[in-house]
Amino acid sequence: MVEKSFQRRLAAILAADVVGYSRLMGVDEDGTLTVVRNLRAEVIETRIAEHQGRLFKSMGDGFLAEFPSVVNAVACAIALQKDMAARNAELPEDRAIQLRIGVNLGDVIAEDGDVFGEGVNVAARIEGLAPAGGIAVTSMVHDNVGSRLDLSFEDMGEQQLKNIAQPVRVYSLGAPSGTSVRPTAVERIKPSIAVLPFTNMSGDPGQQYISDGITEDIITELARFRGLSVVARHASFHFANKGKSHIEVARELGVAYVVEGSLRKLGERIRITAQLVDAITGNHVWADRYDRDAQDIFAVQDLVVAAIVTMLEGRMYAAEAAKARAKPTTSWSAYDCLLQGRNLCDHQRDAEAVPLLERAIAVDPHFALAHAWLAIALTISNVIVLDDDQMAKAESASKQALELDANDATSHWARALYYLWTGDHYRSRFHFDRALTLNPADMQIKGDYANWQRASGRPADALATIDAAIDLGPFVPDWFAAVRGLTLFDLARYADAVEALESVPVQRSSGFLYLAAARAIRRLNWCK
Structure with a gap:
């Protein structure tokens, strides 16, 4: 018999759990589960990834993460507690979700993606010594961080930890000097905003994709500003042509501001009007009209974004809006092809989008977004039966997109999809x-990330992620139900899988095979 080998290494371990989880569950079980699930998908996983960490274990009320750098682990712990303070600032004290965090640097054993050993056990034990909303660290962490971070420590003395032979010196970690863990009002309250689909005034329904594409680009650019809370695209687009008032839309989306506008294209001239409305008072905060050549569409988008940011976030400079996006292309023709192709992808007609996206690249070979969407279209249209030639083109397109713009979320999403499939x-x-770090509010990237978790053998995590993505709604793409149904099938929750998969249009998903299997297994269970 061959003895199995283990990998030993030195690692920084972060352990955390929710304070008073049982009490919160007793007060509101469904609400607490939803909040904790969203917290993990929107804050915890994002912060860990930003600090080059890896989440390797999660429980109902806690999680464990590994970092190659102790400085990164401590910085992540501080960022998490600041995020939690920001989320709790407007909640009643008895409904606040607080974390205790422990950080240790020690020897661990790695096996099959899991990490265990005394280094992990110590982190989990000292986490219980941290105050609510606080951080406890071992002397190893204290000594290695040193002056590399501007921190204050309080010596808690040597502690005898359960199942740990030798006492461990523990320190309570204070906030960085001059920084309050509880954020200021500007940091705590983010203006919430929804951008409604711009109305196509061209008299040609075939031009609607231009209005939709410009709306989507404005949403994407606004989402880059962390000082704004921007409603996801699919939720905003649900209200197209519904005839609802600003106040009704804002109430359903839970936002304080609404952007609306119109677009008219006549030949090579384009007119865009845009206005920002305070949904609480109904007053117009700002409005403007732009008459430009079609080639200047990107400058108009920058002006709209800059105006909105300036109005809602006085602490941001208009110059930041100008820098938020490098011009994707100088060609209106290339951009027009991109919008048409992206519109087809949104309607799950990816194969039809390929020629349009290839045309955009032929016009402007340096158009990163066109390369990214070509990679997405090629990958998705070939996932049922992988065509080697087409997937080679997808690989090349995604690589080219990143070479042209390594800081674009769509380019990283395209590359992630290629590697996934x-x-x-x-x-x-x-x-x-990387894609979620660059654009944490992108619903579709979260949906595909759930696909990655499922393919990686983490169906429970995948379910939490897809549910968090659905919660970004309230209106989501049809394929989200397919991902959720397949994940429930993996979790052997066959009745729930049937319910989810029955809501997916059969012509849009191969999930009908899983639906048939789930129905059969459910029937067998009933007959036992």
Whole structure:
């Protein structure tokens, strides 16, 4: 018999759990589960990825993460507590979700993606010594961080920890000097905003994709500003042509401001009007009209974004809006092809989008977004039966997109999808993490990240992620129900899988095979 070998290494371990979880569950079980699930998907996983960490274990009320750098682990702990303070600032004290965090640097054993050993056990034990909303660290962490971070420590003395032979000196970690863990009002309250689909005034229904594409680009650019809370695209687009008032839309989306506008294209001239409305008072905060050549569409988008940011976030400079996006292309023709192709992808007609996206690249070979969407279209249209030639084109397009713009979320998403469907889950995870860091509010990236978790054998995590993505709604793409149904099938929750998969249009998903299997298994269970 061959003895199994283990990998030993030195690692920084972060352990955390929710304070008073049982009490919160007793007060509101469904609400607490939803809040904790969203917290993990929107804050915890994002912060860990930003600090080059890896979440390797999660429980109902806690999680464990590994970092190659102790400085990164401590910085992540501080960022998490600041995020939690910001989320709790407007909640009643008895409904606040607080974390205790422990950080240790020690020897660990790695096996099959899991990490265990005394280094992990110590982190989990000292976490219980931290105050609510606080951080406890071992002397190893204290000594190694030193002056590299501007921190204050309180010596808690040597502690005898359960199942740990030798006493461990523990320190309570204070906030960085001059920084309050409880954020200021500007940091705590983010203006919430929804951008409604711009009305196509061209008299040609075939031009609607231009209005939709410009609306989507404005949403994407606004989402880059962390001082704003921007409603996801699919939720905003649900209200197209519904005839609802600003106040009704804002109430359903839970936002304080609404952007609306119109677009008219006549030949090579384009007119865009945009206005920002305070949904609480109904007053117009700002409005403007732009008459430009079609080639100047990107300058108009920058002006709209800059105006909105300036009005809602006085602490931001208009110059930041100008820098938020490098011009994707100088060609209106290339951009027009991109919008048409992206519109087809949104309607799950990816194969039809390929020629349009290839045309955009032929016009402007340096158009990063066109390369990214070509990679997405090629990958998605070939996932049922992988065509080697087409997937090679997808690989090349996604690589080119990143070479042209390494700081674009869509480019990383395209690369992540390629690696996901070709089985390189490690590289796929890296690019998903980067895409979500660049655009944490992108619903579709979260949906595909759930696909990655499912393919990586983490169906419970996948369910939490897809549910968090659905919660970004309230209106989501049809394929989200397919991902959720397949994940429930993996979890052997066959009745729930049937319910989810029955809501998916059969012509849009191969999930009908799983639906048939789930129905059969459910029937067998009933007959036992």
